[in-house]
Amino acid sequence: MKFSSSKKEQRFWAYLFLGFPLLLMSVFVFFPIAFAFVVSFYDWNLLIPDKPFVGLGNYFELFKDEVFVKAVKNTIVYTMGVVPVQTMLSLFLAFIMNQKIVGIAFFRTAFYIPAVTSSVVTSIIFVWIYSKPGLLNYILDTVGIDSNIDWLTNPSTVLPAIMVLNIWTTSGYFMVSFLAGLQSIPTTLYEAAKIDGANQWRLFKDITVPMVRPVTYFVVVMSLIGCFQVFDQIFIMSSGGPDNSSTTMSYYVYQNSFKYFRFGLGAASAVILALLIFTVTAIQKKYLPPDYY
Amino acid sequence: MKQIKLQKILFLIVLGIMTMIYIGPFLFSLSISFSGDKNVFEWPISFLPDDATFANYRNVWNELPFGKWLFNSVLVTTIQTISNVFFAALAGFTFARLEFPGKNIIFTILLSSLMIPGIVLLVPKFIVLNELSLINSYGGLILPGLVSVTNIFLMRQFFSTIPKDLEQAALIDGCSYFRIFWEIFLPISKPALAAVAIYTFQGSWNEFLWPVIVTYTEDMYTLPLGMASLRHELLTDWPLLMAGTILISLPTLAIFIIFQRYFVQGVSSSGLKG
Numbered sequence: 339m340k341f342s343s344s345k346k347e348q349r350f351w352a353y354l355f356l357g358f359p360l361l362l363m364s365v366f367v368f369f370p371i372a373f374a375f376v377v378s379f380y381d382w383n384l385l386i387p388d389k390p391f392v393g394l395g396n397y398f399e400l401f402k403d404e405v406f407v408k409a410v411k412n413t414i415v416y417t418m419g420v421v422p423v424q425t426m427l428s429l430f431l432a433f434i435m436n437q438k439i440v441g442i443a444f445f446r447t448a449f450y451i452p453a454v455t456s457s458v459v460t461s462i463i464f465v466w467i468y469s470k471p472g473l474l475n476y477i478l479d480t481v482g483i484d485s486n487i488d489w490l491t492n493p494s495t496v497l498p499a500i501m502v503l504n505i506w507t508t509s510g511y512f513m514v515s516f517l518a519g520l521q522s523i524p525t526t527l528y529e530a531a532k533i534d535g536a537n538q539w540r541l542f543k544d545i546t547v548p549m550v551r552p553v554t555y556f557v558v559v560m561s562l563i564g565c566f567q568v569f570d571q572i573f574i575m576s577s578g579g580p581d582n583s584s585t586t587m588s589y590y591v592y593q594n595s596f597k598y599f600r601f602g603l604g605a606a607s608a609v610i611l612a613l614l615i616f617t618v619t620a621i622q623k624k625y626l627p628p629d630y631y
Numbered sequence: 632m633k634q635i636k637l638q639k640i641l642f643l644i645v646l647g648i649m650t651m652i653y654i655g656p657f658l659f660s661l662s663i664s665f666s667g668d669k670n671v672f673e674w675p676i677s678f679l680p681d682d683a684t685f686a687n688y689r690n691v692w693n694e695l696p697f698g699k700w701l702f703n704s705v706l707v708t709t710i711q712t713i714s715n716v717f718f719a720a721l722a723g724f725t726f727a728r729l730e731f732p733g734k735n736i737i738f739t740i741l742l743s744s745l746m747i748p749g750i751v752l753l754v755p756k757f758i759v760l761n762e763l764s765l766i767n768s769y770g771g772l773i774l775p776g777l778v779s780v781t782n783i784f785l786m787r788q789f790f791s792t793i794p795k796d797l798e799q800a801a802l803i804d805g806c807s808y809f810r811i812f813w814e815i816f817l818p819i820s821k822p823a824l825a826a827v828a829i830y831t832f833q834g835s836w837n838e839f840l841w842p843v844i845v846t847y848t849e850d851m852y853t854l855p856l857g858m859a860s861l862r863h864e865l866l867t868d869w870p871l872l873m874a875g876t877i878l879i880s881l882p883t884l885a886i887f888i889i890f891q892r893y894f895v896q897g898v899s900s901s902g903l904k905g
Contacts, residue, residue, distance in 0.1 A: 347808075348730050348731055348808070349731045349732065351725075351807070351808035352729040352730075352731035355722065355725040355729075355808075355812075356722055356725050358718065358778075359718045359722045359783065360737070362774070362775075363741070363778060365759060366752070366756055366759070366774070367744050369759070370751075370752040370755035370756050370759065371744065371751065373758070374751045374755050377754055377758070384761070434645060434646060435646070437638075437639065437642055439639060439642055441646075444650075445650060447887075447888065447891065448653050449649065449650070450887070450894065451653065451657065451887070454883050454884065454894070455657075455837075455880050455883065455884070456836070456837040456839070456879055457855070458837075458859045458876070459660075459876040459879055462660075462858065462859070462862060462872060462876050463656045463659070463660045463873075463876065464656070465862065466659075466660070466663070473656075473659060473676060476675070476676050506653070538638070566748070567748055567749065569750075569839075570839045570840065573839075573843065573859070574859050574862060587750075588750050591754075592753075592843075592844070595754050596753075596844050601757075601758065604754050605754045605755070608748075608754065611751075612748050612751045615748050
């Protein structure tokens with residue numbers, strides 16, 4: 339008696355089922371990964387038929403390019419600013435929401451809405467908020483702070499302004515992750531600690547934070563990867579300006595690849611960005627692993 | 632007891648302020664979209680426009696190529712969502728249920744590709760599509776987003792939880808694997824399929840970077856790109872711009888509110904795996 343079909347039959351169906359997805363993945367994922375490195379070694383311009391091999395030439399050029407160095411700096415400032423604030427804010431909100439408060443479903447929905455909305459929509463709304471006669475200056479003015487800044491055209495405020503938008507957009511998403519983690523912590527832990535006389539802050543510091551460590555790890559990784567590649571908001575709100583003060587690495591990749599069509603240089607800068615992401619997530623995994631004990 | 636009550640009130644106040652911060656900007660944009668006065672910058676900024684009108688929403692349709700962009704967005708999103716659901720289920724089923732040479736290697740390669748940041752793929756993907764003459768075409772917009780590893784992985788995890796007995800009887804009766812997939816596995820995996828469909832819809836509808844790169848004429852733009860391209864031209868007409876952005880947000884907002892539990896579940900399960 340035969341309970342499962344022959345190996346040959348399974349093989350036939352497996353390859354048939356996987357054929358189309360694997361073909362697409364090969365063309366649009368596997369091949370491009372390898373090809374990105376190849377292109378980065380050539381002086382490859384879409385508009386020039388001649389594509390000489392330049393070895394590491396593009397990489398050397400990048401580090402001599404002031405704009406690229408600035409883009410690396412901006413990207414690091416952006417990420418290091420957004421990730422910790424966003425992580426702490428979403429954990430804090432989740433902690434409050436886990437206190438058996440009425441209307442949690444409502445608050446959860448409200449905080450999550452920016453995360454499901456198109457980046458174009460949120461960016462355009464914040465262009466209005468950040469403009470000179472916009473909402474932010476109006477609120478500051480109302481509470482008595484005399485502010486006359488055009489937040490997105492001022493070189494010292496443009497990047498922080500976009501960072502705040504990013505925190506606003508994604509913290510609700512991470513808050514939901516934390517909330518799920520918090521809800522899985524046994525309440526007996528808290529009750530035992532309360533009997534021992536622990537206050538709210540001790541409960542948070544000594545039970546909540548260590549217990550949600552796996553979620554924190556996930557949140558930080560996702561947040562890092564997203565911030566390092568920030569593009570939409572930069573493109574829509576500042577186009578990297580003024581004077582490249584908000585040019586990030588992904589915007590630099592876009593500009594060189596698809597405005598000047600310098601594919602070699604664009605590919606090389608994307609490879610450096612990928613290496614940066616790998617390095618930072620590897621450091622995180624080593625020094626802040628998901629499981630503490 | 633009194634202290635706990637006080638604390639709860641304090642927490643509620645914090646949550647109330649945060650709610651204003653999170654949805655306030657949308658309410659202001661909604662208010663501006665109904666404003667009959669083009670000068671939305673007059674202080675004091677009032678929350679309710681004095682001369683509310685639907686004219687801006689009419690003008691979005693009449694003065695902008697909104698209909699064309701809507702068509703493009705609907706086309707791209709529909710095809711990508713259907714394709715992702717079908718192929719993620721099919722590939723997930725194959726990895727969960729069939730034995731074949733190279734299975735583990737292929738699956739490992741798929742998963743490791745998730746580590747590669749999308750930005751690295753832009754230039755090579757563009758060159759490939761350029762060779763295929765698909766730049767600034769529906770093919771170029773749609774093809775790269777037809778399947779996704781995340782979705783395949785999600786469906787494989789789901790199918791792995793289904794007991795083996797389920798297909799044994801069908802195999803004895805001589806059913807083909809496609810019929811087993813189609814008539815037994817698909818009908819019982821509706822929640823997982825819905826999750827894949829919702830995530831893909833959101834991602835596809837909101838996608839910005841790829842249309843920026845692959846299209847260059849206005850008639851090929853999707854809605855987000857179209858509205859973003861007007862941002863400089865329309866700086867003098869904020870009510871029109873805001874009406875457009877409100878319209879773009881409606882589908883994703885509606886889906887989010889209707890299918891909320893999928894978002895919360897999806898996030899929590901992926902979050903706990905860490």
